[in-house]
Amino acid sequence: MKKPNLYKKIGMSGLVQAMLFLTWAIISFWLFVSNQYLAYLQPKFGILVVFSSVVFILFAVSLLFGKQHSPHHQIGSILPALILLLPIFFLFSSLDTGLGSKAFANRILDAEVKQAPDSDEFGENPEGVDAHLQESPLDQKGAVKHYTAVSISHLLMKSKQYKNRQVKAYGKLFFPENLKFADAVLYRFYITCCAADARPVGVFINGIGERKFENDVWVEVEGVYHLKKSEGDKKPILTLHSIKLITEPPIDQQYLYFPD
Amino acid sequence: MDSHIKSANANRESDFVIQLRAGAILQFIFIFIALVFLFSLRNTESLNTFSIIFFAIVLEALPFMLIGSLVSGLIEVFVSRDRIAGLMPRRKWLAVLIGAGIGLIFPVCECAVVPVVRRFLRKGVPLSAAIAYLLGGPIVNPIVGASTYIAYAFSWQVMITRLAFGYVIAASVAILIGLLFSKKQALISESSDHHHHDCCDGCHHSDHETGTIRKLRSAVHHAAQDFYDVTRFLIVGAFVAGLLQTFISRQVFTQLAQSPDLSILIMMILAILLNLCSEADAFIAASFRSAGIVFSGQMAFMVLGPMLDLKLILMYLGLFRKRLILVLSTLTFLFVGLSMLILQLLG
Known part of the structure; x- marks a missing residue:
C-alpha cells in the first residue's frame, strides 16, 4: 500500500x-x-x-x-x-546590543544611585575583580598596576573596603539631566534571571570636565573612589584621573550577573 | 426531539465558527501591529530596548512552558481519570488545601503551571483544587522561597510571610471559585479548543495505546499540541510587558505611591504590568526598599505577581471562560489587597 x-x-x-x-x-x-x-x-x-x-x-x-x-x-x-x-x-x-540609557533612565529608582548600598543585595564575589579588566592590555603592560580593577557591583557592595582607594572600572557612560553633584554616571546592568529584571548599577563620576562623550559609550575609568554625603545619602563617587573610550565588549561581557 | 437536538448542535457549531473567526481576526491584528511597530521604529533605542526585554521574557519562559507541556502530555497518556479520582481526597476543601501547597513538592513557575492545570482539569481534578494549585504553585515552592530568602538578605521572616500569604490567599480564592462556578461554567468548551480537533483518536491514548515507547511518543505529541495552543498567549503578554517596561518609567509608579495604602495599590498594579517570573520578582521587590515603598507594598508585589499578571490573564484565555477569568482576577486582586492592608495595620 x-x-x-x-x-x-x-x-x-x-x-x-x-x-x-x-x-x-x-x-x-x-x-x-x-x-x-x-x-x-x-x-x-x-x-x-x-x-x-x-x-x-x-x-x-x-x-x-x-x-x-x-x-x-x-x-x-x-x-x-x-x-x-x-x-x-x-x-x-537587537543582535549584539545591550540595554542602554533608555532602560537606565526608566529603571533607576532615585535612591539606587544616590546611595552606596554596601549590602548583600548584589551577592558575594570574593575576588571582586572584573574579568574584562583583568584581561585588559593595560594590565599586561603593567603600566597602571596601582589601580585595582573592580566591577561596579563589587564597588557598591564593598563600598567601605574601596573607600579612598585607586580603582579602575569599565561601563557605559550616561549624563543624566539636572545632575548637580557629579558629571555623569558610569553604569552597567545587573541581571538576576533575565534582561527584563535587569537593574542598573552605577557610580557617579567627577572630573570629566567639559562633556566630550556621548551617552552610552563604553569607557574605562581610573580614579579615587569615595563616598560623599549629600541630601541625606552617601553617594558613591569616582573622582577621575583618566577616562578613555574602549571598544564595546562582546555581548557576553556587557552585563553583570547574579551572584557575581 | 431530534430536530431540537440538531438545531442546538447547529447553533453550537455556528457559535464555534464565530469564535474561531473572531480569534483569527484578533491574532491577525496583533501580528499586524507588532510588525508595524518593528518596522516603524527600526534602528531606534526604543526598539532595541523593547526587543531585548520582549525576547528575554519569552526566552526565559519557554523552557518552563515546555516542561509544563511535557508534564501535561505525560499526565494525559500515563495517568487515567480513575487514577486521578482515586488520588484526590473526597472532601473538596481538603483537596484545595493540598492543591495550594503541592508546589512545595512539585515546584513550577507561573508559565509552566497553566498547561499542567489544563490537563488536570480535563482529567477530572475538581475546579477548586486546580485553581488552588494554579494560584499557589508559583509562590508556595522551594525555588521561590530560596530567591526571596536571598533577595531579602537571608531573612526567614520575609520568606515565610510570602509563602504563608501565598498559601492562604490561593486556598481562599480557590474555595470561593469552587462555590461560585461549576466546571462546565468555568472551562471553555472542548469544541472551541482545536487541539481536540487535530487529534485523531479522541485523546484517550491511555486506554488504547500500549508499550512505553508508543506512550512516550504520544505524550510528546500531546505536549507539542498543548505548547502550540498556550504559548501564543504568553507571547502577547510578553509583548505588552515589553512595551510597558520600555515606555513607562518605574519612577512614575514610586512617585505615585505617596502613602502606605497607595503603595500597596501601586505595587499591585506594577506586579500585573511587569509580568516578572516568580523566581526573580523578589529581587525587584527588594530594590523598591530604597525608593521608600513600605514592606506591605513590596509583599503585595511578590504575592500578586505570580498569581495575576498580563501574560497569565492572556494564558487563562486558552483554558477558562471570560467570566471566570474576570471573577478569578477580581477575587485575587481583592484578597491580596485586603491581606496587605492587614499586614500594614499589624505593622
Whole structure:
C-alpha cells in the first residue's frame, strides 16, 4: 500500500507547526553556542536554552513522524505559528546590543544611585575583580598596576573596603539631566534571571570636565573612589584621573550577573 | 426531539465558527501591529530596548512552558481519570488545601503551571483544587522561597510571610471559585479548543495505546499540541510587558505611591504590568526598599505577581471562560489587597 506523502499525512497546520518547532530548535541552539543568550539570560540558564532546543526537536519529530493529523487547511491554526515567530523577528533587530540609557533612565529608582548600598543585595564575589579588566592590555603592560580593577557591583557592595582607594572600572557612560553633584554616571546592568529584571548599577563620576562623550559609550575609568554625603545619602563617587573610550565588549561581557 | 437536538448542535457549531473567526481576526491584528511597530521604529533605542526585554521574557519562559507541556502530555497518556479520582481526597476543601501547597513538592513557575492545570482539569481534578494549585504553585515552592530568602538578605521572616500569604490567599480564592462556578461554567468548551480537533483518536491514548515507547511518543505529541495552543498567549503578554517596561518609567509608579495604602495599590498594579517570573520578582521587590515603598507594598508585589499578571490573564484565555477569568482576577486582586492592608495595620 502506498504511503501518503508528508503534506497529505500531517496537513498544512502540522507541517507549519513542525517547521516552527525546528526554527525555534535551531535558534535556541545557536543562541547557546554563540553565547548570544547572555544578552537576555543569566549564564546559569544556558542549560535551559539547550533543553528548549532538544524539546523543540522532539516536538517537530513527533509531528512529522507521529500519528496522522486531520488534513484541514485552517488559516486560524496557522496564525499562532506566526505569533510564535514574532520574538525571532525582534531578536534579529537587537543582535549584539545591550540595554542602554533608555532602560537606565526608566529603571533607576532615585535612591539606587544616590546611595552606596554596601549590602548583600548584589551577592558575594570574593575576588571582586572584573574579568574584562583583568584581561585588559593595560594590565599586561603593567603600566597602571596601582589601580585595582573592580566591577561596579563589587564597588557598591564593598563600598567601605574601596573607600579612598585607586580603582579602575569599565561601563557605559550616561549624563543624566539636572545632575548637580557629579558629571555623569558610569553604569552597567545587573541581571538576576533575565534582561527584563535587569537593574542598573552605577557610580557617579567627577572630573570629566567639559562633556566630550556621548551617552552610552563604553569607557574605562581610573580614579579615587569615595563616598560623599549629600541630601541625606552617601553617594558613591569616582573622582577621575583618566577616562578613555574602549571598544564595546562582546555581548557576553556587557552585563553583570547574579551572584557575581 | 431530534430536530431540537440538531438545531442546538447547529447553533453550537455556528457559535464555534464565530469564535474561531473572531480569534483569527484578533491574532491577525496583533501580528499586524507588532510588525508595524518593528518596522516603524527600526534602528531606534526604543526598539532595541523593547526587543531585548520582549525576547528575554519569552526566552526565559519557554523552557518552563515546555516542561509544563511535557508534564501535561505525560499526565494525559500515563495517568487515567480513575487514577486521578482515586488520588484526590473526597472532601473538596481538603483537596484545595493540598492543591495550594503541592508546589512545595512539585515546584513550577507561573508559565509552566497553566498547561499542567489544563490537563488536570480535563482529567477530572475538581475546579477548586486546580485553581488552588494554579494560584499557589508559583509562590508556595522551594525555588521561590530560596530567591526571596536571598533577595531579602537571608531573612526567614520575609520568606515565610510570602509563602504563608501565598498559601492562604490561593486556598481562599480557590474555595470561593469552587462555590461560585461549576466546571462546565468555568472551562471553555472542548469544541472551541482545536487541539481536540487535530487529534485523531479522541485523546484517550491511555486506554488504547500500549508499550512505553508508543506512550512516550504520544505524550510528546500531546505536549507539542498543548505548547502550540498556550504559548501564543504568553507571547502577547510578553509583548505588552515589553512595551510597558520600555515606555513607562518605574519612577512614575514610586512617585505615585505617596502613602502606605497607595503603595500597596501601586505595587499591585506594577506586579500585573511587569509580568516578572516568580523566581526573580523578589529581587525587584527588594530594590523598591530604597525608593521608600513600605514592606506591605513590596509583599503585595511578590504575592500578586505570580498569581495575576498580563501574560497569565492572556494564558487563562486558552483554558477558562471570560467570566471566570474576570471573577478569578477580581477575587485575587481583592484578597491580596485586603491581606496587605492587614499586614500594614499589624505593622
